[in-house]
Amino acid sequence: MSGESRNTGRLYGVGLGPGDPELMTLRAARVIAEADVIAYHCARHGRSIARSIAAPHLRPEHIEERLMYPVTVETTDHPGGYRGALDDFYEQAATRLAAHLDAGRTVAVLAEGDPFFYGSYQHMHKRLAHRYPTEVIPGVTSISAAAARLGTPLCEAEEVLTVIPGTLPEEELTARLAATDSAVVMKLGRTFPAVRRAMESSGRLAEARYVERATMSGERTGRLADIDPGSVPYFSVAVVPSRIANPRPAPGKGEVVVVGTGPAGPLWLTPETKRALADADELVGYTTYVDRVPQRPGQIRHGSDNKVESERAEFALDLARRGRRVAVVSGGDPGVFAMATAVLEVASQDAYKDVPVRVLPGVTAANAAAAKAGAPLGHDYAVLSLSDRLKPWEVIAERLAAAAAADLVLALYNPGSRSRTWQVGKAREVLLGHRAPDTPVVLGRDIGGPEESVRIVRLGELDPAEVDMRTILLIGSSQTQVVRRGDGHEIVWTPRRYPE
Numbered sequence: 001m002s003g004e005s006r007n008t009g010r011l012y013g014v015g016l017g018p019g020d021p022e023l024m025t026l027r028a029a030r031v032i033a034e035a036d037v038i039a040y041h042c043a044r045h046g047r048s049i050a051r052s053i054a055a056p057h058l059r060p061e062h063i064e065e066r067l068m069y070p071v072t073v074e075t076t077d078h079p080g081g082y083r084g085a086l087d088d089f090y091e092q093a094a095t096r097l098a099a100h101l102d103a104g105r106t107v108a109v110l111a112e113g114d115p116f117f118y119g120s121y122q123h124m125h126k127r128l129a130h131r132y133p134t135e136v137i138p139g140v141t142s143i144s145a146a147a148a149r150l151g152t153p154l155c156e157a158e159e160v161l162t163v164i165p166g167t168l169p170e171e172e173l174t175a176r177l178a179a180t181d182s183a184v185v186m187k188l189g190r191t192f193p194a195v196r197r198a199m200e201s202s203g204r205l206a207e208a209r210y211v212e213r214a215t216m217s218g219e220r221t222g223r224l225a226d227i228d229p230g231s232v233p234y235f236s237v238a239v240v241p242s243r244i245a246n247p248r249p250a251p252g253k254g255e256v257v258v259v260g261t262g263p264a265g266p267l268w269l270t271p272e273t274k275r276a277l278a279d280a281d282e283l284v285g286y287t288t289y290v291d292r293v294p295q296r297p298g299q300i301r302h303g304s305d306n307k308v309e310s311e312r313a314e315f316a317l318d319l320a321r322r323g324r325r326v327a328v329v330s331g332g333d334p335g336v337f338a339m340a341t342a343v344l345e346v347a348s349q350d351a352y353k354d355v356p357v358r359v360l361p362g363v364t365a366a367n368a369a370a371a372k373a374g375a376p377l378g379h380d381y382a383v384l385s386l387s388d389r390l391k392p393w394e395v396i397a398e399r400l401a402a403a404a405a406a407d408l409v410l411a412l413y414n415p416g417s418r419s420r421t422w423q424v425g426k427a428r429e430v431l432l433g434h435r436a437p438d439t440p441v442v443l444g445r446d447i448g449g450p451e452e453s454v455r456i457v458r459l460g461e462l463d464p465a466e467v468d469m470r471t472i473l474l475i476g477s478s479q480t481q482v483v484r485r486g487d488g489h490e491i492v493w494t495p496r497r498y499p500e
Helices: 026-034 049-057 081-102 121-128 142-150 170-179 189-201 271-279 309-321 339-347 365-373 393-405 423-432
Strands: 011-015 037-042 063-068 107-111 134-137 161-165 182-186 209-212 220-223 236-240 255-260 282-286 300-304 325-330 357-359 381-385 409-413 440-445 453-458 471-475 481-484 490-493
Touching: 011 026, 011 121, 026 049, 026 107, 026 134, 037 049, 037 081, 049 107, 063 081, 081 107, 081 121, 107 121, 121 134, 142 182, 142 209, 142 236, 161 170, 170 182, 170 189, 170 271, 189 236, 255 271, 255 309, 255 339, 271 325, 282 309, 300 309, 309 325, 309 339, 325 339, 339 357, 365 409, 365 440, 365 453, 365 471, 381 393, 393 409, 393 423
Parallel strands: 011 107, 011 134, 037 063, 037 107, 161 182, 255 325, 255 357, 282 300, 282 325, 381 409
Antiparallel strands: 182 236, 209 220, 209 236, 409 471, 440 453, 440 471, 481 490
16 A cells, blocks of 8 residues: 555556456456446557456446557657657556546556556556555466466476566577576567577577467467467567476487686676586586585586596596586686696597587686776786696796796786695795885685685785685786775776886
């Protein structure tokens, strides 16, 4: 309830449900029957689905207000364009209803489905509810009706349902479909070709179902892939139902997808990676990284130590060769000191040459730490690992010296661990041969995680005891700046221009 309590009529937004008059609520039927004025929106042809649903409850003495849209998808010569034409229409429609309310009449505005779910009524509500006593009567949405007519659950347990307007740009549709568990796409009609392409691009087409005019005359359901785009009306939805309730058929051929989870948890995942993780039958990876991935019913997880990369890669490829969809999970980006190289190296063997392998990018630790600190990687930079487990220290020191001599900003991975405690000190010695002691150094630790810290020190003051395996070091160039902002917070940035 809302609005003032002066002596005026009452405004109702009445949800009619998906189309079958028997799916209206008792409250909706009673309000319609008792109202003085029945208002409903319609297109320029004058027909109203809302009125046809409510027809059994209309009386001859009802005053009817037909609110006819001046435009739908047609072009308009209105000076404000399409949006301006609609805004003027809503203002005029609200003025017409306000005249009845001021006269003490009860006004029921009919809305297909639910008034607050993509409903035209909400435009009247925004303009009138603060002025008159108002009640909104919820209705069964087309989403619920579509699932019921398909006879399949929409979402179960921890699955996420995303409702998407089909009018979004195709790339946005693809990203949202890829990132969710279950989905319903509304507002089809002319948007159907783009929605279908988005379903295919996101890998959801085989699961997608189509429902047209749910619970109404002319209802049609089927596989989305089989629907003729030219036959799709506005009153239709695309449904990607629960995967738990609707297991996918086994693939004809297995594959390995190497994914990067970014530096921490789900906030750092790309939509493409989320889809690959959801599609996988089995997850393989370093236990710490596998644990970042949400549990899914039926999905098998294989966590292992971080020093068995080749064995892990071979295990994943063997699973794929047996027809399994496998996601190999890395932190950060899988191609940066991570599992992509190990998988591709093993996949190059003759035994695995026919196993499909894909690599999906992730947010790197260097980029994440740089963003937290400001923009230290704003100019040329080099990325090195200080770990001497797979290459001798002499090679590392030579590359450090070369990059420092070239005045590149440096991102140093794997700077130290329980068994490697001296490399940071040695690296500092090498760098001080080419950089001033006051060169800015960013220490980013556990970026995105619960123990995240970002500190800025000077190269001459860099303490190896403050660096561990969860730390990344960003060493500035001669041009890198440190600036203290008005709130006292320091930021680091490297200018794009280099002095001549």
